[in-house]
Amino acid sequence: MRLVILGAGPAGYAAAFAACALGADVVVVEDRGLGGNCTLWDAIPSKTLLHTASVMAAVDRAEQLGIQFEHGRPRVDLLRTVAHARYVATHQSRGIRDRLEATTVRVVNGHGRIVEAGKIAVSSEHGEVELGYDRLIVATGAAPWEPPFASVDRVRVFTPRDVLTMRELPEHLLVVGAGPTGCEYAEFFLSCGVRVTLLSAREQVLPGEDRDVAEIVEESFLGRGAELQFRARVESVDADDTGVRVTTADGRSFAGSCALICMGMRPDTADLGLDALAAETDERGAIRVDDNLCTTAAGVYAVGDVAGGMMLASTAAMQGRHAALHALGATDGVLDLHFVPWTIFTQPEVASTGLTAGAAALVGRRVDVTKHSLHANPRSVISGSTQGMIKLVTEPESGVLLGGSIVGYRASETITALALAVKAGLDVDVLADAGTVTPAMSESLQRAAEKAVTTRLARAASGLRSA
Numbered sequence: 001m002r003l004v005i006l007g008a009g010p011a012g013y014a015a016a017f018a019a020c021a022l023g024a025d026v027v028v029v030e031d032r033g034l035g036g037n038c039t040l041w042d043a044i045p046s047k048t049l050l051h052t053a054s055v056m057a058a059v060d061r062a063e064q065l066g067i068q069f070e071h072g073r074p075r076v077d078l079l080r081t082v083a084h085a086r087y088v089a090t091h092q093s094r095g096i097r098d099r100l101e102a103t104t105v106r107v108v109n110g111h112g113r114i115v116e117a118g119k120i121a122v123s124s125e126h127g128e129v130e131l132g133y134d135r136l137i138v139a140t141g142a143a144p145w146e147p148p149f150a151s152v153d154r155v156r157v158f159t160p161r162d163v164l165t166m167r168e169l170p171e172h173l174l175v176v177g178a179g180p181t182g183c184e185y186a187e188f189f190l191s192c193g194v195r196v197t198l199l200s201a202r203e204q205v206l207p208g209e210d211r212d213v214a215e216i217v218e219e220s221f222l223g224r225g226a227e228l229q230f231r232a233r234v235e236s237v238d239a240d241d242t243g244v245r246v247t248t249a250d251g252r253s254f255a256g257s258c259a260l261i262c263m264g265m266r267p268d269t270a271d272l273g274l275d276a277l278a279a280e281t282d283e284r285g286a287i288r289v290d291d292n293l294c295t296t297a298a299g300v301y302a303v304g305d306v307a308g309g310m311m312l313a314s315t316a317a318m319q320g321r322h323a324a325l326h327a328l329g330a331t332d333g334v335l336d337l338h339f340v341p342w343t344i345f346t347q348p349e350v351a352s353t354g355l356t357a358g359a360a361a362l363v364g365r366r367v368d369v370t371k372h373s374l375h376a377n378p379r380s381v382i383s384g385s386t387q388g389m390i391k392l393v394t395e396p397e398s399g400v401l402l403g404g405s406i407v408g409y410r411a412s413e414t415i416t417a418l419a420l421a422v423k424a425g426l427d428v429d430v431l432a433d434a435g436t437v438t439p440a441m442s443e444s445l446q447r448a449a450e451k452a453v454t455t456r457l458a459r460a461a462s463g464l465r466s467a
C-alpha cells in the first residue's frame with residue numbers, strides 16, 4: 001500500500017509512524033519543516049515563551065520564599081527569550097527528523113498539490129516530482145486568521161507567529177481576541193512588563209470556559225495591571241508611524257503601540273488542488289470528514305487542524321494515527337475524542353476535559369457540579385500560587401464523571417488523571433478512593449471527588465427520609 005501524507009505536523013508524523021509500523025510504503029511531503037507549525041511556530045515555541053512567563057511569575061513570588069534581589073527585578077531580554085524558543089523548536093523538529101530517519105518513511109521536501117485522484121505533484125527549489133498513492137492523508141494544518149479589517153504589516157500589527165520575529169518588546173500591546181491564544185500571549189507580554197490591553201468580543205475572557213473559571217484568569221490579569229475590555233467587537237485595526245488604533249462596533253477606540261491579532265486559525269488548503277478530488281470543505285474552509293477522518297473523496301483522509309475540530313496537537317496526533325490504521329484496514333472502531341484535555345497556559349493554568357458545566361448548561365443537560373478551592377492545597381501554598389479551583393461535572397443518578405475543569409498551579413498535569421477517569425467512565429467514588437501523593441495538586445482532585453460523593457450520599461439520605 002502506497003500512502004502519501006501531506007504535512008509533517010503532529011497529525012502527519014503520527015500517521016507516518018503508525019502506517020510505517022504496519023508495513024506501508026509511506027511518503028511524507030512537507031514544505032516548511034518537520035514537526036509542522038505546531039513544533040516550529042505555534043504550540044512548542046509559545047509554550048517556551050510561556051515558560052519564561054512562569055519563571056517571571058515565580059520571581060514575583062520570590063521574596064515571599066525568602067529570596068532577595070540585589071540588583072532589582074530581573075528583566076526579560078526578548079531577543080534571547082525568542083532565540084531560546086526557536087532553539088527548542090529546532091531541537092524538537094530535529095528529534096522528529098531523527099525518529100523518521102530510523103524508519104523506512106521517505107520524506108520529500110516541497111509543496112504538495114493534488115493533480116488528480118492517485119497523483120500528487122511536489123514542487124520545490126529543485127523542481128517538480130510526481131508521486132502516486134493508493135491512499136492520501138491530508139495533514140496541512142492551519143494558519144492564523146488575518147481579518148480583512150486589519151492590515152498585518154508585521155511592524156506594528158502582528159499575528160502570533162510573528163512574535164518569533166519581534167525584535168523588541170512593545171510599549172503598549174493591544175491583544176485582539178481573548179481566546180486561548182490571546183490570553184496566552186497576554187500572559188507572556190504581561191510577565192515581560194509590557195502594558196497590555198486585552199480585547200474580548202464577549203463578556204469574559206476564554207469564552208469556551210465556564211464563567212467562574214474565566215473570572216480567576218481575569219482577576220489574575222487585572223491584579224498584574226492588564227486592562228480588560230469586554231463586548232469589544234473589533235471592526236478596524238489601523239497603524240501609522242506612531243502606533244495603532246483599534247475601533248469596536250460600539251464606537252470605542254483604543255490606542256497602543258502595537259496590536260497582536262489572535263482571532264483564530266483557518267484550515268490551510270491553499271494551493272492544495274482539492275478541486276481535483278471531490279473533497280468537500282465547510283464554511284470555515286475545513287475539509288469535511290466522517291468519524292474515521294475519511295473525506296468525501298474515496299481513499300483520501302484529512303486529519304488535524306485542516307479538518308477543523310478541536311485544533312489541538314494531541315487530537316491531531318490521535319487523528320493521524322487513527323486515519324493511518326483505518327487506511328490500512330487495521331481498525332474498525334471510530335475515534336473517540338470526548339475526553340481529550342486541553343490547557344491554557346496562563347498564570348494560573350486552566351485545564352478542562354470532557355463536558356464542562358457551561359457546555360452542559362448550553363445543551364440543557366442536568367448535571368451535578370462540585371467545586372473545590374485550591375486555596376488550602378499544600379502544594380499551592382508552598383508555591384505561593386493559591387488562586388484556583390477544581391470543578392467536577394458528574395451524572396446525577398450514577399455519579400459517573402463526565403468532565404470538569406482545573407484552574408491552578410500545574411493544572412496542565414493534574415488534568416490527565418481526570419481525563420483518564422472521564423475516558424474510562426469511572427464513578428466519582430473511584431476518584432474519591434484513589435490514593436494520591438501529599439503534598440501534590442492531585443490531592444485536591446481527590447478532595448473534590450470526596451465532596452461530590454458526600455453530596456450524593458446526603459441527597460440519597462434526604463430522599464430516604466422524605467420517602
Ligand SMILES: Cc1cc2nc3c(=O)[nH]c(=O)nc-3n(C[C@H](O)[C@H](O)[C@H](O)COP(=O)(O)OP(=O)(O)OC[C@H]3O[C@@H](n4cnc5c(N)ncnc54)[C@H](O)[C@@H]3O)c2cc1C
Binds near residue numbers: 031044112113160
Ligand atoms: C499560538 C498557538 C499555540 C498553541 N498551543 C497549543 C498547545 O499548547 N497544545 C496543543 O495541543 N495545541 C496547541 N496549538 C494547536 C496546535 O499547534 C495545532 O493543533 C497543531 O499544530 C495541529 O497539527 P497539524 O499536524 O494538524 O498541523 P500543523 O502543525 O499546522 O502542520 C501542518 C504542516 O503541513 C505543512 N503543509 C501545509 N500545506 C502543505 C502542502 N501543500 N504541502 C506540504 N506541506 C504542507 C505545513 O508546512 C506544516 O508544517 C496551538 C496553536 C497556536 C496557534
